[in-house]
Amino acid sequence: MSTQDVNELMQQMGERARAAATAMARANAASKNAALRELARLLGESGAALDAANAQDIARAETAGLSAPMVDRLRLGTKVVATLQEGCLQLAAMPDVIGTIQGLQEQPSGIRVGQMRVPIGVFGMIFESRPNVTIEAASLSIKSGNACILRGGSEAIESNKALAAIVQQALVSAGLPADAVQLVPTTDRAAVGRLIAMPEYVDVIIPRGGKGLIERISAEAKVPVIKHLDGNCHTYVDAPCDLDMAVKLADNAKTQKYSPCNATESLLVAAEMAEAFLPRIGRIYKDKGVEMRCDAASRAILAGHADTRDAQLVDATEEDWSTEYLAPIISVKVVAGLDEAIAHINRYSSQHTEAIVTTDHIHAQRFLREVDSSSVMVNASTRFADGFEYGLGAEIGISTDKFHARGPVGIEGLTSLKYVVLGQGEVRG
Amino acid sequence: MSTQDVNELMQQMGERARAAATAMARANAASKNAALRELARLLGESGAALDAANAQDIARAETAGLSAPMVDRLRLGTKVVATLQEGCLQLAAMPDVIGTIQGLQEQPSGIRVGQMRVPIGVFGMIFESRPNVTIEAASLSIKSGNACILRGGSEAIESNKALAAIVQQALVSAGLPADAVQLVPTTDRAAVGRLIAMPEYVDVIIPRGGKGLIERISAEAKVPVIKHLDGNCHTYVDAPCDLDMAVKLADNAKTQKYSPCNATESLLVAAEMAEAFLPRIGRIYKDKGVEMRCDAASRAILAGHADTRDAQLVDATEEDWSTEYLAPIISVKVVAGLDEAIAHINRYSSQHTEAIVTTDHIHAQRFLREVDSSSVMVNASTRFADGFEYGLGAEIGISTDKFHARGPVGIEGLTSLKYVVLGQGEVRG
Structure with missing residues (x-):
């Protein structure tokens, strides 16, 4: 693709993500949980289609001479899929934090002030090799009421496309917009550069991969990055x-x-x-x-x-x-x-x-x-030190930053708090 | 000052701020509150010195032909100082959130996991004209256990210097490091450029001023910015x-x-x-x-x-x-x-x-x-929509971002949560 085509593609994905984010923010807990349960079901049913897509990636990796451990990381075996299904069902069973109000308290003026938990909006996720991250990110995104744009590793592109198609099918079956989870369909590197520089469409970037990748993304991003550097x-x-x-x-x-x-x-x-x-x-x-x-x-x-x-x-x-x-x-x-x-x-x-x-x-x-x-x-x-062990239900990454989210990042890390004020006609004196 | 001198100055201030931040993070509530009460007392006692410094700024502003409202914003009158004193005493009387642990809960492995509220570390604040922001920022910084580097408007430089000297006196009298609150002593613009590009010393930048200033800082900063753009x-x-x-x-x-x-x-x-x-x-x-x-x-x-x-x-x-x-x-x-x-x-x-x-x-x-x-x-x-009206006790700014802090930013916006894990010898299986 030409750079211009990539830019247009990313722009369109951004617009669609922003529109989908509005719908996801309003979605009720029942719809989001239905989508997650349907996703688990479809993952179980789609064995043949997933195997075929995955086999293409593995054949390409072997032809390219990737090491055996690298090829193994690409594999979507029965056990990997079962773990993904289990994760979706666990998320569906968790309470929905979106719309919860904390700390509502009356102030001297008479107004009552609290904070409502709301989705961040749109996050972009950039990751390497393992295709299961597509489902982990998608399921966390659905549960937290966000929209996301996923950019997986080029070596897993066919697997990722097959998984993303299943996610979109699950979303639609639950009455939610398919665009709530979009996979960047090209392996063109220019797409990453564009994804991290669209503050009008993307609110935060979460990279997962080597330190080099993350430092490069942090340096070039025009939006906040939830980053995980090294673990010494x-x-x-x-x-x-x-x-x-x-x-x-x-x-x-x-x-x-x-x-x-x-x-x-x-x-x-x-x-x-x-x-x-x-x-x-x-x-x-x-x-x-x-x-x-x-x-x-x-x-x-x-x-x-x-x-x-x-x-x-x-x-x-x-x-x-x-x-x-x-x-x-x-x-x-x-x-x-x-x-x-x-x-x-x-x-x-x-x-x-x-x-x-x-x-x-x-x-x-x-x-x-x-x-x-x-x-x-x-x-x-x-x-x-792990989201599952900490009881977060799932983990989108671990933040070594102090800003916004620190340590394992689960659903709350993909949310924000807005103030709600309940009055009875109070005015400022 | 030459650019090299400014860079050296900022580097030194950064190093001192980082060292002071470690001491402030460990400081107990009693010391921080003592510093705030002493600051209130010193503000009341320092009328003559403050008046003299303030008079220099006002004379310079009048000579430069600043408009009457602009000159008024510089004035540190008795009423302004009384409000600042009141603010310090209110903060001193508020509970200390640093070190509080929330959500401590046992996990299936037996470990108990919670989150402890900790200071962000060092924040840099860039503001225009009103010298009272020096005291508001300093007092919030002390209460929240952070260190800060303040860069006020050039038109209020003498007032700001006098106020910062009082803050440092109050810190020292409470056994806390004077470097916990530092004012950039030069009006050189290069200092701002350096302040916003020292991630090794400064964790977050809070600009207060016109939209143009804030957009410029956000575009150039190498650290997160808590920013307030317009209010439509x-x-x-x-x-x-x-x-x-x-x-x-x-x-x-x-x-x-x-x-x-x-x-x-x-x-x-x-x-x-x-x-x-x-x-x-x-x-x-x-x-x-x-x-x-x-x-x-x-x-x-x-x-x-x-x-x-x-x-x-x-x-x-x-x-x-x-x-x-x-x-x-x-x-x-x-x-x-x-x-x-x-x-x-x-x-x-x-x-x-x-x-x-x-x-x-x-x-x-x-x-x-x-x-x-x-x-x-x-x-x-x-x-x-205001930190005081919302019961935050004080306000360092209002964030129009969704990341980290949204709306009026008080003490919690200057803090972060780290995970604490309490075990009895548990290991991962």
Whole structure:
């Protein structure tokens, strides 16, 4: 497509999204839930059509020589579809927050003032590879009364088109506008540039993908961006703490999965606990093949202990303290205590998720209050930083920003509050 | 100053603000409230110093030939100072929202998840003329646990410097960092350009001033902007309604003051009420010298009635429906009913504040739900759209955006929510 054609296409999609957003904002809960249930049903019924579209993407990916894990991410197997159906049904069963009024209170003038939760309007979502994001984004958009324009990865274009067609069928069957969920039908890169620069049609952009993509979009967008950069998450083993719990948490936070953004990348240990704690966790990391990038104090302890002297021990560089490995590597540092731990975290973390393991109530309170990250935890694995685990029902992304939404973003992150004023003829004096 | 000097100055202010923000985020309620009470006391004590600084600004303004109203806006009279003192004391008496935890709830995994209200960090405020904004912004910043960098208008620079010195004295006396409130000491325009482009030091920019200033800042800022554009506010007189109430509200909303952004600029009238209503309000507008820019239907009624045929009646152009007059002018249109009123408002309003006058419950509910503005009102004057009237205690501005904060912005608009997770050693399975 020519750039002009892309611009015209995006402009038309924007106009249609804006019109659909008005209808979605007025839609009652029953219609939105009916659309979600119908979407779940259609996903179950459309196996053959989805398989055919998905097979095209997979064949193209294999011909292009994509790695096996990359090809796997494209697959819309029975299990993936079942999870998507389950997600739609869960959302349909959740209470509708749109139109709820909070804090309605009478003021000295006599007017009653409260805040009504309303949809943001139109959001644009830009994502890579996994086609299931199409359904996750669409279902959250429907439930929250927004309209959305989705731009998936080019490698999943046929799957995404097939899924978007099902979404539109579900919307229409529930009496809602098909344009409430639109997929950008071209893989032309100019479409992204246009999507992020149409403040008249798009209220917010949510990118999901690598840090490079997100930084580029944030720099160029003409509308707000709910962005998730890196997750350099910390677990701090405090003194005093339950050592068994500390070992269990530091193990799970690092090794339960290496690729998620909420995996712990840096382990801080209070000096008082280091001798007792480090060899125990070090032994586990060694057995699981986790490389430890250590400061001098932690290296001395680990290298000096029979269980861990032959572990993969490397001297940490200054860069290690800021690094999100997403791999079987962890940085390790001994700190004097809580103050140094908080200072280190606030300096080096990416403000994503940090946990303290402690039995000291005051330390726990101070950690919660003073660590400036989107999720702060006491005695829990950083791996819990997730919309589903937090009870949001679903997650459109995780925000590492402080503005508008912070941490896992669910339905509320796609809404805004407007003031409602109920009077009986009051005037300003 | 050279551009390089300005850049260095702003960089240093940014670093100091960031450091102060950390201390402010940890500050307890007692210290913040002590600083506010001390600020109120010092404002009362510093009459002579403030007068001297203020006199310099006024002399300069008069020499420069500023208009009398512009010079008046610079004046820090006894009454202005008393209002500022009162504001500080009111804020000190309000509950502290920082550190409060909402929605703490146990999840299926056993972890308890809630959200803690925390300061945004550092905000930059850019404002014109009135020096009292220095104190309003400083006091809100202190109460909300933020640090701020204030950039006032060049015409009030001496007054602002004197006020900022008092604020810093109050902070220090309460054991808080003086750098929590910094005033840009130069009137160099390059300072604004730098202030809005330091995401490493400044988390959000709040401009207050003309639409041109705000659009320019929004276009150039590298951080989020809480912006207030125009207030093209509507009052819609529905059928059925209480006619006496409609007249009282349409009068107050337009004429109580012409310059505020929440004054009504456009009057919509249901056709069924037009014959009875328009001559009554038209007579009042005529007597107060308000020009009416009418559609054909309203003009016919007004021109045909003895009370209003010699009023200032003008044919409205398409542009009138979008115009914020801030003057004794109002656009007037007869609509078929609620649907047309809502459609007209959602097309032409600036999404600031709109009111319906009605006795119909379903119409009221639909107006509240379907009008997409930051404040929607039933049977009240649009002039109530204001942080004080809404019970926010104070107002840093009014947002016409949907993102983060909408409508009058008080302390909560300067805060964010982070997730807190309380566990007992839970891990992800």
